[in-house]
Amino acid sequence: MSRAIPWLSTNSSSFPALSQALTEPNGLLAFGDDLSPARILQAYQLGIFPWFSDNEPVMWWSPDPRALINFSNFKVNKTLKKVLNRNQFTVTVNKQFQQVIALCADAPFRNEATWIVNPMIEAYNSLHQQGHAHSIEVWQHGQLVGGLYGIAINGYFSGESMFYKESNASKVALVALVQLLKSIAVNFIDCQLLNPFLASMGCIEVPRQQFIKQQIVAKAIIPPKDFWQPKDLPLS
CATH class of the missing domain: 3.30.70.3550 (Leucyl/phenylalanyl-tRNA-protein transferase, N-terminal domain)
Incomplete structure (x- = not known):
């Protein structure tokens, strides 16, 4: 039953x-x-x-199970390494949250109906204003061409969605987020549900209880006061 x-x-x-x-x-x-x-x-x-x-x-x-990217398994293939080395993109954090979530909702590659409906957009914009929801933006020639957004509770980040207008732009956003979180000793991103793109970046499924244990550890990490302030992000 x-x-x-x-x-x-x-x-x-x-x-x-x-x-x-x-x-x-x-x-x-x-x-x-x-x-x-x-x-x-x-x-x-x-x-x-x-x-x-x-x-x-x-x-x-x-x-x-729950989908996670443990940073020890994070994959940057040769093609993406070449993209990073060419410095064709610049990356920022929290400079265009509203635009990022709007573009994620209307991503051109999305075939199914979006779950990023107006009540979700309004709620997450409010969370951003309160300092809990954050975006990574990828730029090319002054245009926003990729990005992602999610929720952070102390050191714990749950990715919600991403978009790209140029090849590899969403991958660059993910690389930038991983590097940012590693700087405060966070070692995973919650991806919620597995898909082929995330699997190609090293995402795996783990039992829910393992996720909860990792989440508790990460929530104990207190980022510096200015950690999520709008800024440029270097790529290494």
């Missing part, structure tokens, strides 16, 4: 235990229309994230 999925109202103080998440669809834990910054941060602290489409309720997920 399938397990009933609870509905979280704005008065609900907590999520169900992760062990209550469904196996099919993998990780579905709860429904609810509370997409406030406080609710989203509460979810990420527990290893939960929202994911839904237009005309659907907010759905909260914690899949098992």
